[in-house]
Amino acid sequence: MVYFENVEKRYPDGTLAVDGLNLEVESGEFVVLIGPSGCGKTTSLKMINRLEECTGGKIYVNGKDIMTLNPVKLRRQIGYVIQERGLMPHHTVAENIATVPLLLGWPKKKIDARVDELLDMAGLPKEKYKYRLPAQMSGGQQQRIGVLRALASDPEVVLMDEPFGALDPISRDNLQNELLTIHKKLKKTIIFVTHDISEALKLADRIVLMRRGKIEQIGTPDELINNPATKFVEEFIGSDQLSQISGDASVTALLEDVIMEVNLNAAIEDVLEDMQDRDVKSAQVTDAKRRWHGSIYLSTLKKAKREGKQLVKETLSVNRKLYVEDGNLKDAAEMLVDMEAPIPIINSANELQGIVTEKGMAKYTINKLIK
Template identity: 55%
Template sequence: MIKFVNVSKKYSDGTEAIKGIDIEIPEGKLVALIGPSGCGKTTTMKMINKLITPTKGTIFINGEDITAKNEVELRRNIGYVIQRIGLLPHMTIEENISLVPRLKGWKKEEYQSRVNELLELVGLEPDTFKKRYPLELSGGQQQRVGVVRALAAEPPIILMDEPFSALDPISREQLQDELKALQKKIHKTIVFVTHDMDEALKIADEIVIMRDGKIEQIATPEQLLQNPANDFVHTFIGEDRINKGNSNRHVMDIMISLNESDLLEKELPTISWESTITEAAKQLIQKKVDKIAVVKNKEIVGTITKEEVLHFVAGIRREEESSC
């Protein structure tokens, strides 16, 4: 869907914010851009809707070079959610959400129906909230409106620039959960800038780690936790997260293939193939057994032994000791 080819950005004072990056952002995926302050993540995101123009290189959307595209038309087809929410204070919630659809010429009944649908999607009762003004809502409610306003005209792409960072921890976690649930329904291409690694690991399908205008690694959260590309990525993620991520890996990672003797053990306790290794360890201890069966689609596909779990944990500890 979105492709960066050798894209750089150099400012007139000589600052090189982006240094020849290549990124492919798949359609329908949520991709988080993360890195230290000044690494270029926000600059990268803003080049997608031409708020910032690359010095060199090309950005494609659906195979089309955006260089010659009209900026206004481009932005009307890209949702944008910012940290400061950006709701217009003199407009009602309904007017804020319906702004882009109205600019695109939607009929009144169409955009009114869309407003109701979107408010319900984020748990805000339309009859209660749509005639209110932004300052009559809490910070969390305003940010929910900011998110659905970006969805109002049904854009295929949504850019989110640290949208939850100004919220209290409880509201922030709720909105992260809501965004994950929402994405499962709408399957938009979302580029999400954050400085919070826990947030990126929680919500993203893929994570782009940046430093000094370059890309250090692009990977899924699981791949990052299991195989950091270098010392910088390892340190940036943090030892605690990597160890926790390893303990939360699925039992399929250490499962032993099924053999005939396993099938004869009819009383063997079972565990789902989607369970974590930590859950498998608890099962082994609680059941006081040396082996449990792994079940997928109601069929036994392999086994997990106490020995394998201990071997796995010992491997993590050796990695911890070697990094000290």
């Protein structure tokens, strides 16, 4: 979708801001550029829509060399969100969102429908917000409108330059969550610049950590945390601090083999005996295809037996679980605080992948702190 090939940006005074950048961002991917001030992250972002012109190499968007495209038309095909929001103060919310569709010549009926759709998606009732001016809204709401404006023409690529940097922590966290929801729903290709490593770890499919115009490491948040390529990466992530243990890191870091797995149609009496012999207090219930149907607990089984129930499928607990695709360490920690029993980890097809335990969480934390 977006491809940098040996891209360079050298200013007239000789300053080399970006030095031989090679990067491929896939369609639908959320990539975060991060690094210290002056590392070239914002310059790299702005070269994609030609707000900055590269002085070497090539950038391709959807297979086309951007230098062969009209820069104005290129920008209308790419969503762009900045920290200052950049809303036109004398235009209503609807007019601000409709800016690019109007320039593209969309019919009024189509524009109105798109504005209503986006406001609804962002949880901003159209009857309340559509005709407000930016000054009548909070900073967080204005920034939300800035994001919607970038999405209005349904671009395939959205560029975001520290869009939440000026917001208070609560607004920032809320907008980050909304952006993740929007990305999951719309599958846009997002390239996002930030100076905040916590934000990068929370949002990114992949992180591009830059230094002095070059890439130090590209990888998933887990890869940068667990396998830093250089001392600089390790120090930038903060490996000697508790903050390195990101609550947004994937739960797969804690995945263990299932301690005890029971067939869906097993008899309660047999399972009770087996659990007592093995000194376990819980087990995972699956069918012949290893699809997860629920957890069972020793205390629950004993009660079920007293009530005359025969099969474990009559005693299933199904609400306490995490999905491998989006479960994170914070989710697991909260569940383990609430109840010490192993947490089943399943995939979107309901297949059992493993478990997370309190002991595993403690071991993971200790290993991070003593690295």
